[in-house]
Amino acid sequence: MLNALLLPLMFSMVGGTYVYRRLPERRAHGLLILILFQLVGAAGYVMKPTLELLMLLTLHASAVLVMLVRHLQSPAPVTQESSNRPQRG
Numbered sequence: 327m328l329n330a331l332l333l334p335l336m337f338s339m340v341g342g343t344y345v346y347r348r349l350p351e352r353r354a355h356g357l358l359i360l361i362l363f364q365l366v367g368a369a370g371y372v373m374k375p376t377l378e379l380l381m382l383l384t385l386h387a388s389a390v391l392v393m394l395v396r397h398l399q400s401p402a403p404v405t406q407e408s409s410n411r412p413q414r415g
Contacts, residue, residue, distance in 0.1 A: 327370045327374040327376065327379055328376060328382065330370065331366070331367050331379065331382070332382065334363065335367055335383070338360055338386070339360075339385075339386060339389050341356075342356050342357070342393065343389070343393070346393050346397070353393075353397050354397070357390065357393060360386075361390060364383070364386055367379070367383045
């Protein structure tokens with residue numbers, strides 16, 4: 327089971343970090359996808375529990391938790407609505 331989940335979980339951590347750092351408007355969707363990858367890994371662990379898979383899932387969960395907490399602590403991005411706002415002056 328570790329062989330089947332190693333590359334997808336590692337890819338999700340790298341891809342999730344890229345989305346988190348480079349695309350702030352898509353952070354929420356990226357974190358949701360990371361959580362879904364974690365659930366798939368947990369299902370694999372239920373099917374065949376091994377210590378290596380548990381360590382991989384713990385590493386993945388730690389990365390997701392750090393990104394999620396930092397996302398929740400950051401201020402919301404400001405959107406500009408210039409077409410609906412009347413001009414001053």
